Amino acid sequence: MKRREFIKLSAAGCAALGLMELQGRGLFRPAVSQGATAGATPQYLPGSLGAKEVPSVCEMCFWRCPIVGKVKDGKLVKIEGNPKSPSNGPRVCARGNSGVQLVYDPDRMKYPMKRIGARGEGKWAKISWDEALDEIVHNMQKVKKEYGPNAIAYFDHGASAEFMREIFKATGTENYTNEPAFFQCVGPVAVAYLNTAGYLVSGTRQYIDMGNAKVILLVGSHIGENVHVSHVREFVAGLNKGAKLIVVDPRFSAPANKADIYLPIRPGTDTALLLSWINYVIQKNLYDKEFVRDHCNGFEKLRESVKPYTIEWAAKICDLNPNEMRKAIELLAKHRPNVAIHPGRHSTWYGKEDVGRHQALAILNGLMGAVAVPGGIYFQTPVKPGKAKGMEVEVEENTPAISLKTEYPYAEALGTPTANIIKATLTGKPYPIKLWGINGVNILQTIPNPYDTMEAIKKLDFIFCSEMLAGETAIWSDIILPDATYLERYDAIHTYDGLTPYLTIRQPVVDAMFETRSPYWVAHQLARKMNINVFPYEKEQDYLNLQLQPLGLSIEKLNAQGGILTFPSKPYRSRKELKLPTDSGKYELYVEDFAKNKLDPLPKFITVTAPPKGYMRLVYGRVPMHTFSRTMNNLWLHNEMPENELWLNDEVAAKIGIKDGDIVVMENQDGKKSNPVKVKVTAGMRPDAAFLPHGFGSKSPLLTKAYNKGASDQFMITRYENDPYVGSSSHRTSFIRLIKDGKTLDIPEIRPLPPEIPRFEIKKTA
Amino acid sequence: MDAASVFHLLSEAFSFPDMPPSANEGIVDLIAGFPTVIESGNSDANALANSISAENLLELQAEYTRLFINAPRKTPAPPYASVYLSNNRRLMQEGYDDTIRFYLEAGVEPLDGPEPADHIFYELEFVGLLIDSGQAELLCRFLKGHLLKWYPEFFGCILQADPNPYYETIARITMSSLTSLEKEFCHEGESNLKNGGSL
Ligand code: SF4
Numbered sequence: 014m015k016r017r018e019f020i021k022l023s024a025a026g027c028a029a030l031g032l033m034e035l036q037g038r039g040l041f042r043p044a045v046s047q048g049a050t051a052g053a054t055p056q057y058l059p060g061s062l063g064a065k066e067v068p069s070v071c072e073m074c075f076w077r078c079p080i081v082g083k084v085k086d087g088k089l090v091k092i093e094g095n096p097k098s099p100s101n102g103p104r105v106c107a108r109g110n111s112g113v114q115l116v117y118d119p120d121r122m123k124y125p126m127k128r129i130g131a132r133g134e135g136k137w138a139k140i141s142w143d144e145a146l147d148e149i150v151h152n153m154q155k156v157k158k159e160y161g162p163n164a165i166a167y168f169d170h171g172a173s174a175e176f177m178r179e180i181f182k183a184t185g186t187e188n189y190t191n192e193p194a195f196f197q198c199v200g201p202v203a204v205a206y207l208n209t210a211g212y213l214v215s216g217t218r219q220y221i222d223m224g225n226a227k228v229i230l231l232v233g234s235h236i237g238e239n240v241h242v243s244h245v246r247e248f249v250a251g252l253n254k255g256a257k258l259i260v261v262d263p264r265f266s267a268p269a270n271k272a273d274i275y276l277p278i279r280p281g282t283d284t285a286l287l288l289s290w291i292n293y294v295i296q297k298n299l300y301d302k303e304f305v306r307d308h309c310n311g312f313e314k315l316r317e318s319v320k321p322y323t324i325e326w327a328a329k330i331c332d333l334n335p336n337e338m339r340k341a342i343e344l345l346a347k348h349r350p351n352v353a354i355h356p357g358r359h360s361t362w363y364g365k366e367d368v369g370r371h372q373a374l375a376i377l378n379g380l381m382g383a384v385a386v387p388g389g390i391y392f393q394t395p396v397k398p399g400k401a402k403g404m405e406v407e408v409e410e411n412t413p414a415i416s417l418k419t420e421y422p423y424a425e426a427l428g429t430p431t432a433n434i435i436k437a438t439l440t441g442k443p444y445p446i447k448l449w450g451i452n453g454v455n456i457l458q459t460i461p462n463p464y465d466t467m468e469a470i471k472k473l474d475f476i477f478c479s480e481m482l483a484g485e486t487a488i489w490s491d492i493i494l495p496d497a498t499y500l501e502r503y504d505a506i507h508t509y510d511g512l513t514p515y516l517t518i519r520q521p522v523v524d525a526m527f528e529t530r531s532p533y534w535v536a537h538q539l540a541r542k543m544n545i546n547v548f549p550y551e552k553e554q555d556y557l558n559l560q561l562q563p564l565g566l567s568i569e570k571l572n573a574q575g576g577i578l579t580f581p582s583k584p585y586r587s588r589k590e591l592k593l594p595t596d597s598g599k600y601e602l603y604v605e606d607f608a609k610n611k612l613d614p615l616p617k618f619i620t621v622t623a624p625p626k627g628y629m630r631l632v633y634g635r636v637p638m639h640t641f642s643r644t645m646n647n648l649w650l651h652n653e654m655p656e657n658e659l660w661l662n663d664e665v666a667a668k669i670g671i672k673d674g675d676i677v678v679m680e681n682q683d684g685k686k687s688n689p690v691k692v693k694v695t696a697g698m699r700p701d702a703a704f705l706p707h708g709f710g711s712k713s714p715l716l717t718k719a720y721n722k723g724a725s726d727q728f729m730i731t732r733y734e735n736d737p738y739v740g741s742s743s744h745r746t747s748f749i750r751l752i753k754d755g756k757t758l759d760i761p762e763i764r765p766l767p768p769e770i771p772r773f774e775i776k777k778t779a
Numbered sequence: 780m781d782a783a784s785v786f787h788l789l790s791e792a793f794s795f796p797d798m799p800p801s802a803n804e805g806i807v808d809l810i811a812g813f814p815t816v817i818e819s820g821n822s823d824a825n826a827l828a829n830s831i832s833a834e835n836l837l838e839l840q841a842e843y844t845r846l847f848i849n850a851p852r853k854t855p856a857p858p859y860a861s862v863y864l865s866n867n868r869r870l871m872q873e874g875y876d877d878t879i880r881f882y883l884e885a886g887v888e889p890l891d892g893p894e895p896a897d898h899i900f901y902e903l904e905f906v907g908l909l910i911d912s913g914q915a916e917l918l919c920r921f922l923k924g925h926l927l928k929w930y931p932e933f934f935g936c937i938l939q940a941d942p943n944p945y946y947e948t949i950a951r952i953t954m955s956s957l958t959s960l961e962k963e964f965c966h967e968g969e970s971n972l973k974n975g976g977s978l
Contacts, residue, residue, distance in 0.1 A: 037787045037911070040904045041887040088871050117870040119857040123848055124893075129841045138840040139795060139848055483849060526870070528893045648867055 061091035068095050068576020070507050070519040072172060072499035073108040073115075074640040075194075075217055076241035077507060079515070079577055080105060080112075082500060082522030089113050089500060089523045097575035099513035100243035107638050109242070111649040115481065115498050116526065120646060122480050122487070122495035123527035132471065135488045142528065142538070145492050149450075150542045152475035152491075153184060156448040162186045163413060164447045166434050170194050172504045172519070173479065173496055174452035176536035176548070181450060183406045183545040187413055188446070190428040193459045197431070200741035202360035204423045205371035208604045209379070211595030214390050215356035215371075218511060222584065224250040226353035226388035228345050230259045232283055232374065233362075234355050235266040239635035243511070251353065251388075259341045261286065263632065264660060264704050265697030274341045279332040279764070280630050280702045280745065281621030284366050287373035288618055289327030290342045292319040294380050299346035301382030304600075308591060309379055311603025311615075318615045329767050330618075349381040351388030364734025364743035369616035372604070376616070379600045385591055391584035396508035396516050399563035401556035403549040415443045421740035422610040430740030431460050432733070438469040447474040452532075453496075455484035458642035458708060458725065461733040461742045464685070479535065482646055495529040497521075502531035503553035506560050514580040516564070518557060518571065612737060621746075622773040623701070623766050627759035628682060628748035629665070630702040633726040642708035645722065656723030658693040660704035661751075662763070666694040669758040671751070678752040679703075679724060682775050683731045686752070690724035700763035703749060705729075748773060780812055785956055786907035792949045793847075793858065793900040796839050800831035800945060807831075810948060816955045822944030830945040842943045855940030856933055860897035863929035870895060874929065878902065881921050885914060899933065902926050903953065906960070919965035922957065930957055 064083035071078045071092070079098035083091040092112050094104040115121070125145035130136030156164050162185035169178055170192055181189035195203070199216050206214035214220050223229050224247040236248045252258060252271060260272040263280045278286060294300045295316050305312050328335035345352050354377055360367055383389030417433040418424040438446040449470070457463040463485075470476055470489045477492040487493050504519040525531070537548045550556045558567050564578065571578065592598045608614035624630050638653040639645060659679070661671065671677065673694040679687040688710045698704055709723030729749060733742040751758045766772070780788075788809045792800070800806045810817065810827070817827065830839065844850070847858045857870075864874025878897040882888055882905065889896035906926070909918040930953070937950045 037783075037904055037907050038790055039890070040790070040892070040901055041882070041889055041908065044883055044886050044888040086876075088875075114869070117872070119859065119862050119868065119870055120849070120854055126844065126849065129837065135850065136841055137844050137849070138837060139844050526893075526895070648869065 061085070064090055067520065067522045068097075068517065068572060069500065069522050070504075070517055071105060071109045071112065072519070073106075073112055073644065074241065075171060076244070077172075077509075078105060078109060078242050079517050080109060081576070084522060087523060089116055092500075094242070095517075095576060097577045097579075098517075099515055099577075099579050100509060100511070101246070104242055104246075106240045106242050107653060108240075108640055108644055108647075108650060111644070111647050112498070112500055114648045114650075116500050116523065118482065118646065118648070121482050121498075121526070121529075122493060123529065124495055125528070126493040126495075128491045132476075132491070133467075133489050137493070142530070145494060146535075146538055146542055148492050149477055150539065152448060152477075153543070156474055157184055160445050160447050163188060163417075164445055166429070166438075166446050166449050167191060168193055168431070168434075168449065168451045168454055168456055170452070170454035172453075172499070173532045174454075175505065176532045177450065177452055177479070177539070179404075179406045179547050180536055180539045180543065180545060182408055183540075183543070183547065185408070187416060187418065188429045188434055191431050191434055192428055193431050193454050193456060195427055196739070196741040197361055197459055197461075197744065198359050198741075200361060200427070200739040201367035201736055202357050202371040203427075204738050205360075205368050206356055206375050208595075208606055209372060209375040209601050210384065210390065211593045211601075212393065214375070215358055215360075219244065219356055219358060220391050220393060220511060220584075221353050221355055222388050222391050222512065223247045223256070223353045223355070224254075224512075226251045226256045226351055227348035228257045228259065228352045230261075230341075230345060230352065230354045231268055232261045232287070232355070232357060234357055235262065235264075235268060235634055236355075237267040238637055239358075240637040243513075247512075256353075257344055257348075259344065263699040263702050264634075265695070266634075269697075274337060274344065276331075276333050276337060276341065277699055279330070279699070280632060281363055281623065281770075282327075282331040284370045284373055284616060285322065285327045285330040285618050286333070286338065287370065287377060288319050288322040288616065289324050289338070290345075291315070291373065291377055291380065292322045293324055293339070293342050294346055294377075295319065297346075299343070299349075300380035301349055303588070304350070304382035304384070305380065305602075307588065308384070308593065308600050309602050310597055310599045311601060311605075314603045315376065315615060318617070322618065330769060332764050345381065350383045350386045352381050352383050353388055354378045354381065354383060354390075356390065361736070361741045361743055362745045363621040364736050364746060366616075366619040366621060367736045367741065367743065368738045369613060369619065373616040376602050379602055384593070384600060385584070385586040387585060391512070392586065393510040394514045394580065394582040394584065395510050396514050396580055398506045398508065398516060398560045401550070401559040403547060404556060406545065406547045417443070418740075421735075421738065422612070423739045427739065430735065430742075431456075432735055432742045433740060435460070435466055435469045438472055439465060447472075449473055449476045451476070451478040451486050451490070453479065455486055455642050457485035457489075458727045461727070461730040461744060461747075463728055464731060479532070481529075482643075484642070494535060495527065497525040497529040497531045501525040501529065503533065503557060504531075506557065512582055512584055514582050516578045516580070517576055518561075518568065520568065520572075607738075620770050623770045624748040624760070625682065625773050625775050626762070628750050629700070629760045630745060631679070631681070631705065631726065631729055631747050631749045632702050632745055633705045633707045636706045639706075639708055642725075642727075645709060651722075654706075656691065657706040657709040658691045659724070660693050660695055660698040662698045662700040662703075663694050663696045664763055665700045665760060666692070668761045668763075669751070671753060671758070675753060677758075679729055679749040680752055680757065681729045681731060682748045682773065685729060685731055687724040687729055700761075746773075780808060781910075782956075782960065783907045783910040785809060785812075785952075786903050786910065789949065789953050789956065790900040790904035790907065793898075793903060793953075795843055796836065799833040799836045799839065801828075801833050809952065813948075813952045813955065816951050817948055820944070820947050820951050822947060827944040827948060830943045839943070839945065842946060846937060846940055846942055846946060856936035858899040858933065859895055860899075860902065860925070860929050861895070863932045864925075877925055881905070881917070881925060885909065885912075885917055899930070899953075906957075915964065919961070922961045923965060927957060927961060930954065 061083040064085045066081040078101040079095035094101040096103045124139040126137040165186040166188035167181040257273045260269040261276045478490045479494045500522045710725030861874035865872030875897045
């Protein structure tokens with residue numbers, strides 16, 4: 014710069030201003046409250062020492078461990094487990110720890126945004142909250158007027174999405190709860206256990222007493238790789254006390270490594286194994302006769318229907334050693350009823366047979382009498398806070414004449430199958446869908462065939478989302494609302510009804526950054542703007558205090574006692590007092606209600622098509638450092654695991670000339686190709702399947718760290734089937750082969766396929 | 780234009796635009812006052828005039844959003860000291876604490892805003908206030924010990940993001956003004972400032 018350009022340095026310059034004359038733009042004020050900013054806490058105390066502790070609840074995953082946030086000078090410096098918590102105590106997992114990074118991520122969504130460029134281009138301008146919400150209200154009203162209420166659909170997940178659900182409910186749409194989590198995850202297991210045991214043995218939580226079990230059976234569940242702190246602790250406690258472990262998994266998973274009996278099953282045949290075990294315990298009289306006689310319905314029908322399923326037959330189907338299979342079931346039966354047959358959680362594997370597979374697990378559980386006894390499935394101990402009026406919209410339940418739920422009898426109560434919403438949006442049939450709201454879920458990394466989802470989005474008049482970090486969905490949205498993180502807001506009261514019941518609340522550990530807002534605030538504003546009679550409370554504290562009141566508590570009092578109130582649990586019942594919460598009060602080995610709905614009342618072996626020649630099945634799973642596709646941009650977690658690796662069987666690898674660490678591209682049965690991904694060559698993977706940790710290969714350029722790191726399983730899952738009970742979408746029905754250095758490599762068949770299992774046929778396009 | 784005004788205006792230019800710069804006399808004057816800086820840039824006068832014109836407010840807002848708030852691939856230039864002065868590209872870390880310490884030493888504190896107080900517009904405003912009040916010694920420490928430790932990197936990030944001519948110009952004027960301020964007053968002539976001297 015030339016001197017003449019800098020015309021003159023201030024003339025005001027008398028050094029007498031101890032207190033500045035604060036002219037200029039008015040961004041500063043004289044410092045009066047020095048204590049409120051840096052310097053208040055002695056800086057010489059290192060790390061989190063001397064920090065203020067605020068109790069709250071983690072939401073780095075849905076398990077929701079109680080935590081304390083350690084705050085220094087208004088900044089969150091560390092997260093620990095709440096030592097008063099009976100479930101996790103002072104512990105959090107790696108992800109729980111890394112919440113600090115979520116709050117201070119410069120890539121987080123900071124302001125409401127409006128799309129300026131083409132949809133999917135990612136060109137936005139910051140707008141005001143008023144403008145953003147008005148835009149949403151305007152479009153909801155317009156779409157409803159033009160196409161009717163059902164043209165509006167809401168994809169929701171987690172605590173952040175619950176308040177806004179009421180707004181959608183109030184529009185009159187039938188599509189107000191379509192938790193992708195339900196239709197891509199727990200739907201089948203929930204339906205199976207609700208109809209067998211009468212309660213939700215596995216939903217968000219799994220009520221399975223592994224800590225007191227003598228034998229633990231895991232079918233596909235890789236506890237320890239999917240980490241939910243108290244669940245893993247119970248698993249480890251059980252093993253520590255000497256529980257034997259049986260693991261059924263095509264992959265030598267972390268728990269397989271600890272197993273007494275490991276069964277490397279052919280993918281798609283788990284039900285065959287379970288049915289043969291059911292038959293075996295009946296034939297050999299190894300089941301709990303007293304429990305079956307006094308507490309079960311349908312035993313005779315079950316006995317008849319499983320007769321064809323012998324161990325020898327199943328051994329061939331499942332490609333397992335029949336002696337090992339017998340050893341496993343005998344071990345389980347020997348220790349009944351104190352055996353933990355894990356119900357599973359993520360259950361949308363193969364489509365048609367998913368409910369039956371979990372029904373078979375539930376039946377085996379019943380035959381072992383492992384119900385409401387130590388080690389078995391146990392009853393919840395509900396914790397009941399008080400009520401605050403006006404927190405829910407009253408709507409008459411009326412299924413429209415044309416409904417997206419009718420073909421699935423068990424969808425009715427649970428929401429609209431996501432696959433149907435996407436189809437209706439794409440085709441306009443049976444009715445058009447023109448507006449989507451998305452909250453707390455990355456639909457492109459969660460729902461099979463994201464290519465269809467993207468096409469569907471193009472057909473919408475309007476799409477908006479609520480996001481903390483910009484996932485793929487944000488790029489496609491017309492309006493983005495910036496969510497306060499779970500560390501910056503209140504939510505609903507949080508209760509735990511498992512073995513260590515408690516009540517706690519999520520509360521802000523630090524002030525919300527930028528113009529991010531809490532989900533309640535957003536829903537409250539929308540309700541005002543749309544004249545919906547709900548959420549009468551100005552602030553979250555108001556309804557929370559009302560809900561705490563009957564317990565003799567307030568937020569303040571709860572905090573004074575460490576943020577948690579614990580209760581005694583009643584998980585077990587004596588056989589005399591045992592009554593199942595089914596209509597009959599009995600454990601339903603045969604589900605009458607399924608029969609009424611023209612569905613199989615008993616589980617059957619339904620073949621799952623095997624990979625076409627030259628392909629292998631793609632399976633996926635969780636890793637301890639990440640939650641779904643949500644955490645890949647988190648600095649700490651990214652450092653721990655920046656990308657995923659494709660597990661490939663060593664014999665297959667040798668035959669096709671792939672070495673550990675080689676980079677390949679996957680190509681699926683529909684010709685879709687993945688990002689390049691590193692191969693992990695291992696004997697711990699069956700030759701007819703490959704395994705890919707879920708959630709990587711983000712397609713969102715907004716996620717600076719996660720973008721294009723590793724490969725996405727979801728973008729390979731383009732083929733799915735819907736289960737006939739709930740309409741959930743299968744995730745393990747896509748097949749891959751590999752491309753290395755531009756050359757397509759067919760996968761050799763190392764374990765021959767029995768003739769009973771048909772292969773999937775790839776349609777040749779002319 | 781006096782130096783304090785230059786920094787107050789630069790602070791304004793680094794805030795989210797709610798009117799076209801062409802409607803802001805101060806900013807028009809500011810840009811006009813730095814012809815050589817503009818010449819050294821990549822964009823010609825026409826392009827610059829076009830990007831600050833009234834019709835383009837929405838485009839300008841989109842550009843500000845892209846550069847400084849959120850954008851595909853990544854937010855190219857998060858405008859916070861902490862992002863550059865902390866070892867892990869995070870908000871609210873050491874770089875932020877550092878800023879706050881300077882403010883408190885000067886006897887001021889930032890008004891609570893949606894932006895963290897180590898946003899570039901706070902820091903440029905603070906420079907203006909220090910000039911206004913003639914706190915030369917503190918100004919020099921702030922420049923050398925803080926702002927000039929991160930602004931050049933931030934400036935580099937802006938240039939790398941292929942900014943529009945307006946933000947390129949503002950970023951260049953800021954770079955140039957900060958270095959001359961430091962050069963002129965923190966080496967040879969601290970007394971200049973104390974005496975209210977002009978250049
Ligand atoms: S398991 Fe980990 S991420 Fe999930 S709630 Fe607990 S601490 Fe948080």
